[in-house]
Amino acid sequence: MDSVNPMKKAASLLLLVAGVALLGASLAMDCMGGGGAIYQYRGAVLIIGIVSFFLGLYLFPTMTHHRDIVNVIFLFPLLFTFGVTVIIPLVLGIFYSMTDWTGIRYTQFVGLANYAQMFHEVSFLWSLLITVLFVVFNMVLVNLVGFALALLCTSRLKGVGFFRAAYFLPNLIGGIVLGYVWQFVFNNVLVKVTGASLLTKTSSAFAAIIIVYIWQYAGYIMLIYVNGLVTVPGDVLEAAAIDGANAFTTLIRIKIPMIASTITICTFLTLTSAFKQFDVNMALTNGTGSVMDFMGQYLSNGTQMLALNIYNTAISKNSYALGQAKAVLFFVILACVSLVQVRISNSKEVEL
């Protein structure tokens, strides 16, 4: 290996110094406020400073620390974006949920008052309830439909490729667009069969959301089950057939136990995605629907799931702190439920 190249060393030091200077300059401008024409270019100065600093660091002539320097440079972009978009907002969010935050500033710390308030809000409790119902219905139905479709697609069918693609197709379309398409289907097409549109009554609108959700998601779950089913070894099935097992016994005794891990994945996916459901809910009903009497109150948010409730609380009603508190609760519930679900499924897998 060659000795330290003086040119490289000089360039490195120059870039490092320039980088630090530019960073300092831009920070000084940020803190002191509008002074001079260069103020509006402080963002550019900052970026050039960072790039120059890292370039200097990269060229720094050291054999022993080169690996570490490259490691830092390689990790930095993703960790930085991740920190700013996920970690900082998460920490701030938990803090804001205990203040009177308005989305811009807060004046005082209110402890758990926001959390207490949301449990006195009947419409929120309703959202919580129907979200749980929605999650349970979906977890069961999407998995059943997906699994049935997977069996269909692994049986000896002509044109399997076409059917798989056809079942999967809805999953490609964003929730907003397909929500409106289905709104059309319910209000203008199916209405000729159902008499009144399914979306007008709260209970049938809730069913409609489930129908659309199965339509969108079952194809995806089917693909995962197909992937699991094809790993069941052929000789095991053959042995079962020789022993006289019929198709149903083979399914219950062999196929399902052997794809237990796939079932875990699919229940987890349907659980979390149904819980976070937002787009279809917004586009299809926007949470409307009247409830005559729930805990002694009339409600107009009959089909409003939790995610949409949080959004409306913060954005439409402008109660940011309350919305944030609901979001934190949402996060806690989701985390607990997912952990419990994975635990249960894992213990089942071991038994089998």
Next chain:
Amino acid sequence: MKTKLKTSTFVTIMAIAVVVALYTLAPFFLVCINVLKNANGIVADPVSLAGASFNQLVTNLTNVVNNSNFSFWFAFGTSALITIISLILLALFGGMAAWVICRNKTAWSNAIYMVFIASMIIPFQVVMLPLISTFRDVGNFVGIPMLQSIPGIVFAYCGFGGAMTVFILTGMVKTVPYDLEEAASIDGCSYEGIYFRIIFPLLRPSVVTVTILNGMWIWNDYLLPSLMLGQNGKVKTLPVAVQAFVGSYVKQWDLILTAALLAMIPMIVIFLIAQRQIMSGMVEGAVK
């Protein structure tokens, strides 16, 4: 091993398959026939081809594309730009981070990896409100607009997509034999050169998977762009534009369905081209 199916069983299975396919494809079919009609024709009879004409399709398309509330081409371009830049950066940065995390077994790299994994359970709702205020404050402070700007939203997608990308790519890096890196190092390849010349090309299958997963999510995402770019901001992505458009043309199904069709076509075309990769990519992403 497979026995021959009875004809009756086969017919039953085929019949079920066809009926389900009709159900999954029906909404697409309805969109396709109704964009051929005018508003009255759609309401009068939404399931037949009565009143459908090719000229009406052209009229509908022109109406929607030239609509200043929708500005289809602009929204399409914005969506494409945001998606493509985010995907490139995620693959590049994600691969770099995954390699460093995987090849340096220190307490730090382990901790970073665990934080990434744990963060995948964080729902967007819990960070969205502080995210907007953080981005606003940071943008004002350093003088780089983060809200209502394409760089800002790309930055956010790199942050949100990072965890899943690193998770999948780390799994791939583990399968690359370390001997390969040692051999390259002995042949005089620099440390960073090993990544760009040896590892990154070998990661290709997983990079494709990650790109498909992130691409589907970013292209269809509504909540993040609607919050960061605003419902009626200057910069709009396609889902935000569709939402704003539908909001201003309630019940005008000729316009709404044409807009929906335009929003669906890019995804469907890509699916028809890369059907196999998309379906296997989606499965791989879930199974890992």
